[in-house]
Amino acid sequence: MAANTPKTIPEYLDQLRAALRDADPALVQDALYDAEEYLRSELAEHPDKSEAQMLAEIAGSYGAPEEVAEIYRDTEVKVNRALRTPPPPPPRTALGRFFGVALDPRTYTALIYMLLSLATGILYFTTVVTGLSLSLGLSILIVGIPFVILFVGITRLLSLAEGRIVEALLGQRMPRRPLYAQRGKPLLARIGTMFTDPRTWSTMLYMLLMLPLGIAYFTFAVTSLSVSLSLIAAPVLIALAELGWIDMYAKVHIDITPLSAPLAFVFGVLLLFVSLHIVRGVGRVHAEIAKGLLVKTAQH
Known part of the structure; x- marks a missing residue:
């Protein structure tokens, strides 16, 4: 397990918040909510695993905090471009x-x-x-x-x-x-x-x-x-x-x-x-x- 791999859900959320520190606060709130919902549901489905084990596996599926932050940034740009009404000349x-x-x-x-x-x-x-x-x-x-x-x-x-x-x-x-x-x-x-x-x-x-x-x-x-x-x-x-x-x-x-x-x-x-x-x-x-x-x- 990498040294910076979070071992608890609050630690994962702290790292995700830090990775999004310069992003729009509304985006940060959405990302933290989605991440906690996903992590809590995964932990509930695998009661035989500790938080550290579960987070180590999630780093390869859901993504490490830095990877999740980058995904949210890219998605935000794409969604804004798709929804934005073309401005008049x-x-x-x-x-x-x-x-x-x-x-x-x-x-x-x-x-x-x-x-x-x-x-x-x-x-x-x-x-x-x-x-x-x-x-x-x-x-x-x-x-x-x-x-x-x-x-x-x-x-x-x-x-x-x-x-x-x-x-x-x-x-x-x-x-x-x-x-x-x-x-x-x-x-x-x-x-x-x-x-x-x-x-x-x-x-x-x-x-x-x-x-x-x-x-x-x-x-x-x-x-x-x-x-x-x-x-x-x-x-x-x-x-x-x-x-x-x-x-x-x-x-x-x-x-x-x-x-x-x-x-x-x-x-x-x-x-x-x-x-x-x-x-x-x-x-x-x-x-x-x-x-x-x-x-x-x-x-x-």
């Missing part, structure tokens, strides 16, 4: 860059995320506030301990679900597996790790922030789109009203006249494209916020 002029935002699919997926964020923000905020309140209230009772553990587990599941939404709509690589279970540790130690893990608390912070952010995102998206589209549609509506096809003036008060309608149209188009740029920018910034607060980056 880069515009050469400032005017092209300004109007080219309409050709970027991420603009519209970010817009969908902003519209969804109000609902998800309410869900996350309600879950965290209710969970923390009940946890504090039940902490004096025995039933409070399992409730707190359940609450933390629910926040981790919501974090994983939010990560999938962020990756699908905002394009940020997020974990596709939960945090690896560290089943080799005693149960109390694993529970203690949940509460000492900074990501447990940063996840709750993210979920609390999602309510004000969701309100801001939803309000901006709806307001900017409705105002800009209304201004764009103004010349058509005024023309129909002048022809007598619709009775717009009797129902609403408007300050746009037939002479100012072309200016309203131009302003509406400019406002629409400025709004799309802001939407795309918000999507990129929020993706970084989600990555920073939801993904475990600690190496230990």
